[in-house]
Amino acid sequence: MLALLLAKPVFAHPAQSSTLSIDLLSDHAAFELHLPVDQLFIAAPEIFPKAHAAQNLDEALTIFSQFDSAAAADYLRQHIRLASVVGRDHASDELAWPMTVAGLQVAEHNGELQLVAQLNFENPAFANSSVGNLVLDYDVIAHRVINHITYASLRRDFALGVTPESTKLLPTLQHHNTHIEIDRTQASTLLGVYTVFVQGVHHILAGADHLLFLFCLLLTTPMVIKRGRWQSGPKRFTAIRQALLLVSAFTLGHTLTLIVAGLGWLTLPSAPVEVAIALTIALAAINLLKPVLKKYLYCCAGVFGLIHGLAFANSLSLLGLNLSTKLLTLMAFTAGIELVQAAIVMAVLPCLIVLGSRHFRCYRQFAAVTGGLALVAAVSWGLQRLQLPSFNSSGIIDAVAQQSPFLVVALWVLTLATVIGRRKVCASQ
Secondary structure, three states, X not given: OHXXXXXXXXXXXXXXXXXXXXXXXXXXXXXXXXXXXXXXXXXXXXXXXXOOXXXXXXXXXXXXXXXXXXXXXXXXXXXXXXXXXXXXXXXXXXXXXXXXXXXXXXXEEOOEEEEEEEEEEEOOOOXXXXXXXXXXXXXXXXXXXXXXXXXXXXXXXXXHXXXXXXXXXXXXXXXXXXXXXXXXXXXXXXXHHHHHHHHHHHHHXXXXXXXXXXXXXXXXXXXXXXXXXXXEOOOHHHHHHHHHHHHXXXXXXXXXXXXXXXXXXXOOOHHHHHHHHHHHHHHHHHHHHOOOOHHHHHHHHHHHHHHHHHHHHHOOOOOOOOHHHHHHHHHHHHHHHHHXXXXXXXXXXXXXHHHXXXXXXXXXXXXXXXXXXXXXXXXXXXHHHOOOOOOOOHHXXXXXXXXXXXXHHHHHHHHHHHHHHHHHHHHHO
């Protein structure tokens, strides 16, 4: 009763649930718990020896931040147990994983106080792909507060193909259900590699900024610079060679930084990287309006690729993987990106070469209009990523990017119609 009286003034709407996120890494398992302080105080008042009624959330945060970390660690050890299943059927046994507390902190989240706990469960013999089923016994808070619910999820498990983008929900932990089993019978390195490969494919397909930049590069290949302006000109093989050089330079650049950043040798905040990507698109767009990059276009493609590779690395989670698994992951992710990039080049380049030949005079205007639209998009992205006021074009751009397969089909229809029309004109002459 005393606990209820103390907790009531602190929270107008006491939280009734906790969350548990599990990362199965190369040599240990990491748990992240978010425990509502009011419920935890009822279940284990010894953790908060200085607790008393507070008039507002700020005062409550100060009071409950003075918790007994040793008592909290002991309480968590008593109420959480992770073990691996050894053997099969009736002969199976359980091998417990020793727990260590990596961090404890009281923090405010959505108007409620939570104890955020970081726990590590060590197993020296842990090789992620060879670990079988795991069992979890967990009754934090629920052993005293019978209506308390903990929502558990598997957030990372390379061998099961689980990533933060594809979290796997686990059974809910409650007073009458404190034991769950994590099925890892399908775990394999191959499944992890395949999942990361698909993630690379989806990343490039969903990245409107990367697709737009690549398209801006390809648009320059059927043109040459004459008297400071773009003109239709090069022969087909010359245009193909230019496209291969541009795409190769871009690929080399983003692959290099993807590997370097993915292995942890280079770490940059995502915000400036995203702003720099918007800048690369703006420069590529301006170059379509007027060839400002000129003979340095190939070098610029490589430098711009370095920047885009940093963004690729930021989207790829390699937390807790050993070196060999990291390399496999980077190779699979890169393969997914390159497969889509190669498909885009093969689908678009023939049309651009035909439309950009000397017989069709509207190509320069088409490239200029595309460059203008790309410049507007780049400025919008840059302002948004700098958190400055801007016109909201992201929704429109993303919607257009989602229709990219239909746009490619439309480009082919336009190309075929143009070729047929040209042949009819030649035949009539």
